[in-house]
Amino acid sequence: MATAGNKTIIEIRNLHKYFGDVQALRGVDLNVERGKVVVIVGPSGSGKSTLLRCINHLEVETAGEVWVDGKRLSEKNKDINSIRAEIGMVFQLFNLFPHLTVLDNIVLAQRVVRGRKKDEAVRIAHEQLERVGISEKAENFPNQLSGGQQQRVAIARALAMNPKIMLFDEPTSALDPEMIKEVLDVMLALAKEGMTMVCVTHEMGFARAAADELIFMDDGLIIEAGPPAEIFKNPKHERTKLFLSQILSH
Amino acid sequence: MTHSTGIEPTLPDSRTSAPRSKTLQERIDEFPWWVGGIFIIAIGAFHLVTTQTSFGEALNFIRIGIGITITTTLYAYSIALVIGLVAGLGRISRNVVVRNLATLYVELIRGIPILVLIFYIALVAVPDSLGIFKTAGAWLTSVGLGFIGQPLAAIDNDSISLNVRAIIALSVTYGAFLAEIFRAGIQSIGKGQMEAARSLGMSYGQAMRYVILPQAIRNVLPALGNDFVAMVKDSSLVSVLAVRDITQVARLYAGRTFRFREAYTILAILYLGMTLILSILVRVLERRLHGDSRK
Numbered sequence: 001m002a003t004a005g006n007k008t009i010i011e012i013r014n015l016h017k018y019f020g021d022v023q024a025l026r027g028v029d030l031n032v033e034r035g036k037v038v039v040i041v042g043p044s045g046s047g048k049s050t051l052l053r054c055i056n057h058l059e060v061e062t063a064g065e066v067w068v069d070g071k072r073l074s075e076k077n078k079d080i081n082s083i084r085a086e087i088g089m090v091f092q093l094f095n096l097f098p099h100l101t102v103l104d105n106i107v108l109a110q111r112v113v114r115g116r117k118k119d120e121a122v123r124i125a126h127e128q129l130e131r132v133g134i135s136e137k138a139e140n141f142p143n144q145l146s147g148g149q150q151q152r153v154a155i156a157r158a159l160a161m162n163p164k165i166m167l168f169d170e171p172t173s174a175l176d177p178e179m180i181k182e183v184l185d186v187m188l189a190l191a192k193e194g195m196t197m198v199c200v201t202h203e204m205g206f207a208r209a210a211a212d213e214l215i216f217m218d219d220g221l222i223i224e225a226g227p228p229a230e231i232f233k234n235p236k237h238e239r240t241k242l243f244l245s246q247i248l249s250h
Numbered sequence: 251m252t253h254s255t256g257i258e259p260t261l262p263d264s265r266t267s268a269p270r271s272k273t274l275q276e277r278i279d280e281f282p283w284w285v286g287g288i289f290i291i292a293i294g295a296f297h298l299v300t301t302q303t304s305f306g307e308a309l310n311f312i313r314i315g316i317g318i319t320i321t322t323t324l325y326a327y328s329i330a331l332v333i334g335l336v337a338g339l340g341r342i343s344r345n346v347v348v349r350n351l352a353t354l355y356v357e358l359i360r361g362i363p364i365l366v367l368i369f370y371i372a373l374v375a376v377p378d379s380l381g382i383f384k385t386a387g388a389w390l391t392s393v394g395l396g397f398i399g400q401p402l403a404a405i406d407n408d409s410i411s412l413n414v415r416a417i418i419a420l421s422v423t424y425g426a427f428l429a430e431i432f433r434a435g436i437q438s439i440g441k442g443q444m445e446a447a448r449s450l451g452m453s454y455g456q457a458m459r460y461v462i463l464p465q466a467i468r469n470v471l472p473a474l475g476n477d478f479v480a481m482v483k484d485s486s487l488v489s490v491l492a493v494r495d496i497t498q499v500a501r502l503y504a505g506r507t508f509r510f511r512e513a514y515t516i517l518a519i520l521y522l523g524m525t526l527i528l529s530i531l532v533r534v535l536e537r538r539l540h541g542d543s544r545k
Contacts, residue, residue, distance in 0.1 A: 058445055085451025095446035099464050108460055109450035154446075161450060 009034045009165060009196055010055060015064035017050055017220075024050040026220040027064070032165075037197045039207040039228065042217035043243060048200045051217070052167050055198065056087040069164060085113050088158030092170040094150040096142040096157070102129070103138040106157045114161065121160075128156035132186050148179030155186055166190065168199040204248060208232065216240045288526065295519045308512035311503045312520065315496035319524075322413065322495060323485045326420035327478055333421060334428025339458070341433045352429065359426035365487050367423050372415035372491050377407055416488035424481055431477065435470035436462055471539060475532030479525050486521070496520055 010032035017025040024047045032038050040048045053059040054066055057073045057080055066073045071083055097105050106125035110116045116124070129135040132152040134145075142150055151171055158166060168187065172180040184206050191197055191210040201207070207214055207228045214228040216237075224231060224240045232248075235241045298305040340352025359367065387403025390396070439462050447457035467474075489498035496517060504513035 056449055058449065081448075081451045081453050084449055087449070089446075089449035091442060091446060093442055095440075095442040097443065097446070097461050097465075099468065109447075109452060112456050112460060113451040157450070 007033045009069055010198070011065075011067040012051075012054070013065040013067075015051070015054060015066065016062045017047070017054065017059060018062045024220055025054070025061075028217075028220070028222055030215070030222065032196065032198060034164075034196055035194045036212040037191045037195075037210050038199070038213045038215060039211040040198065040200045040215045040217060041202065041204075041207065041243070041247075042223075046217040047220040048217045049169055052169050052198060052200050055165075055167055056084050056089055058089075081113070085109075085161055086164045088155075088161060088163035088166040090151070090154050090158055090166065090168045090171045092173050094142070094147070094154045094174075096150055096154055098142050100141075101138070102134075102140055102142065102145070102153050105142065105153060106160045109157070110160055124160050125156070128160045129153070131159065132156045133182070146179060147175045148182045151175065151179075151183045152186055155183075155190075159190075165196045165198070168197065168201065170200050170202070172201065172203055202247060204232070216243065218243070288522075291519070291522070295515075298515070304509055304512050305516065308500075308503060308507075308509060308516045312496055312500045312513065312516050315494055315499035316520065318413070318493060319482070319485055319495040319497075322417055322420065322488060322493065323478075323482050326417045326424065326485070327481055329417070329421035330424035330428050330481075331474075333425030335432050337425060337429035338432025338436065341429060342436060356426045356429050359423055364423055364484055365490065368416065368419040368487050368490060371419035371422055372412065376410060376415050376418060380405060380407060380410070412491045413493050416491050416493045419491075420481065420485060420488065424477065424484075427477055428474065431470050431473045432466070435466035435473075438469050439465050468539060472532060472536045475528070475535060479528045479532065482524055482528065483521060 008031050010030065012028055012030040015025050015028040015030075016023070026047075028047075028051055030038075030051070040051065042048050050059055054061050054073075055068065057066070061073075068083055069086060071079065073080065073083065096102075097108070100108065103122065103125050106128060107118070107121045110121035110124060111118065114121075126135060126138065129138055132155055134149050134152055134156075137145060137149060137153070142153065145153065155166075155171075171187070172183050175183065180203070184203060187197070187199070187206065188210050197210075199206070199211075211228045213225060214231050215222055216224040216231065216235075216239075218239050223237050224235065231240065232244065235244055299309050300306070337352045337355055340348045341356065343349045343352070362370075383405055384403050387399040387401075390399030390402065392399075436458075443461055443465070444457055447461040448454070452460070485495060486497040489495055489501060492498060494502075500513045500517040504510045507513075
């Protein structure tokens, strides 16, 4: 199957995913163009995280196809590590490496995956820390940082690999309210710079400000997709209306 | 506090009053009396050895075995660490064959008494594998690979000493115990660590080596230390192979002089001394790691 032109960087066709007997995804199609920001929302258990994790093959699809930058992801693809190196991922619980300093967290994959020299990797790590605004914490260990700082380090760690795509899996859900903004600011800046982003989040303010496309998922399916302003103003499906009214009411 | 205002003395200072609040009963309950017991045993032992010539002689004779006990344990433990790491990784491998082979090894070893394993490995498994080497060596020579085949076939039963067999037996046995420690250590690291490493493009092996194992090994260091102490004690079992460790030397001494009391008292105290020193080292290590992680 050919990808639909060079503009498309992520192409998902009829994606199904089972966890045992539970069907998490039941036929999802999705195209993401280069430089676009896609925000996925939906109630818990709707399959949005599963969809995101299929894009870098942390979950293996039961049926259907996932293409990233013209390459098909599959179990037999020996190239999966080099494909993943082009896809940055930010997790809900940060998943920093606790035995390494902030700097070494960012240096490690650059060296062992990208094969960069130490000097170069350290220089890039410092650049990325500056970009997320915590260059002074380079020598600290992750557990000495606040949640918001840890998440920004996690973003810097992903960016240091010069990924073509960034995936965000509820990056602010585990944060105290006062720390959410510092992470969203970094994400907004990234979106403005033209990074291709797919974000699972409940931050509707971020969706409104940054998303080119808002996707509403429920029960393993994409129910509705379109520009966020349109969906917020005029949701077409009952389930979207219900979800938005619940999440926007407080 | 450098200067007081006159009000302060009436206020209870929480820093100084906290230890004072401990009652006598609590102190009696919490005091490590057993250390005192150890201390008395140590003094008693010193007294015996210095004042009674028969105990002094026994010590002089038996301490010859300390070197063998220590080297046997060190060699066996080092090899067991390698076997344990490989088998531990095998236990959690996604490869069905590897996983089942590793599990079979662990279950087999853990189901047989160590004493029986030592007999079996040293006196059955090693000679049998030598027979296999011999056949393989002869075959390799016959197909023109004499440079490998001849030395392989030349290894005969006598060229592997009982000391070496004892080390092999202890390594294979403890490899299974350590495998379970490594497996538990690896599984104690959250799934997110592996996912984060893989999402950065690392292979499974790279993620293990740079992310999972450094954390896992740190978590299981106390358990590894405990098993090292246990192995010091279990190394006494190699005396059944006539390896001259302290247990064997003590048996020889007792058999020759009929001074059972002297021989086995000294033997027990030597083991106690070694294990106590090692236990303290393990505890220090544990405390240092604990301190580090809070830093």
